[in-house]
Amino acid sequence: MQVSAYLKLSVAVALVTIALKTGAWWWTGSVSLAADALESFVNLAGALFALAMVTIARRPADADHPFGHHKAEYFSSGFEGVLIIGAALGIAWAALQRLLAPQPVQGLDLGLALSLVSTLLNGSLAWAMLRNARVHRSMALEADARHLFTDVWTSIGVMLGLLGVWATGLLWLDPLIALLVAANILREGAHLVWRSSQGLMDEALDAATQAQIQQVLDGFAQPRLIRFDHVASRNAGRRRFVDLHMHMPAGWSLGRAAALRGTVEQALMDAVPGLRASIQLLPLDVEAEAVKDEQMTDESKQEQAR
Template identity: 70%
Template sequence: MNPSFWLFWNPQRLLMASVAVALVTITLKTAAWYITGSVGLLSDAMESFVNLASALFGVAMVTIAQRPADDDHPYGHHKAEYFSSGFEGALIIGAAVAILWTAGHRLFHPQPLQQVGWGLVLSVLSSGLNGVLAWAMFRSAKIHRSIALEADARHLVTDVWTSAGVVIGIGAVALTGWLWLDALVAMGVALNILWEGGRLMWRSSQGLMDEAVEPEVLAEIQKTLEAFAHPTIRFDHMSTRRAGQRRFVDLHMHMPANWSLGRAAAVRTSVEQALMSAVPGLRATIQLLPSDVEAYVDDEKDLM
């Protein structure tokens, strides 16, 4: 598909689309629960409310993340996306607890299901919408390096699997007459989304703590630096971090002390440009030092 298509469907537009889809799926799944009385379908509908809240919060955080750097935030606002991911994880966990509570009650007080066929049709239709949107979000998240978009996509995939489990469970109830299966399926749904919520919160916490860049990004940085390595030029004290869509690398570049400042600065500029061309979204900061001068570090881990 044309890359310009995914550039048009940026994180903000796709999250707005997620809001619209969430409203549609809430309507479909709530109707499915209403006509069947299935607690499994109720759990599915509750998760769609989480989708809606998460998408709305994600739109707000992505909008903030796109703001340019200012005096109070000289490195930009990119970390705002991690708040979106963490918020979504917290909502998922809250929904899972509510589902477990409701399903536990229904397990001991089972009720017959009504109009199962229509309920399953509405559930499958809503799952199809979520599946298509999740696929688009994953593609766009990879291009735009958006953790908020990736988090919402992962949640939608969880929703699809949730709905599939609910459909299978309700179908089994209709075939066997075992009403307790409905509550058991709902509890399984809750445990699944509880796991996904925990994963999202963990990823968010790691991003807020200045996690290093991904191994493949680090390998690309080192490969680029090796192209400039020379008996008279060496690099050390490299540190990296990521913040939302941005990647940062700081390092020292040693070169002969008899070089003019202009020559040294020109080489540094070439290295910085090469790094930022090799890794989209990277911001490189290089400190120049003479070959016979070592910078003070208080931790051996700071060494390249």
């Protein structure tokens, strides 16, 4: 299935779980079940926004966006994180009010059964989405999957806590569980916002991918003949980029140099799916002026620091 298909399925499942969890809350009057139902509304909003951003990310490059629209998925992750944080604050406020004035819960058998069904739906979908998020390298799909997993663990915690209320009669356990739910989803929301910000700021590729790139370059490097330096990488949604310098003898013809560059770029893109490689050709004894200026600036800063 494609990313958009999973997100459409996520919207459908969110609608079903909203109905189930709202029914469980209405039947029992439990504030922790109300908190769980509120998070499902956040799931729905997040899935709808993620679907919109994935659609934008798939647009081809144009004059205004020559590198494509891949970063749109990071907006989805950040938006979902903000929604989660807002839901956590709302849940915490409601739980504090109930903690100050505990109220009995009733009909827990049916309420817990409805919650269990919704949890199984969310868990199955989240597992499939996270697996495919890694295959398609989709930040939007990963964010939605992780949010659903958070919802699953939240629901499990709520059900265990309500069983405790049922067994002990301690009414304060219900709002206490809701507060723990709020803290858990607040943590997840902050994590999603952080991931989104790192992507928008052109975070470097992960260490494993950088090692793959270096391995390919080492296969082409030759002492006193071909060397590579100033390797810089970045993530942009599903697309990955690497820029570097390739030094070779000044006496080589332009055709020979360009042919080797094309071979190296293709080898890099074959080794790392979704990668776009860009290589600047330089003679062995020449450094790019921009690099020299950057090095001089760094050296000046170090001297000033001393």
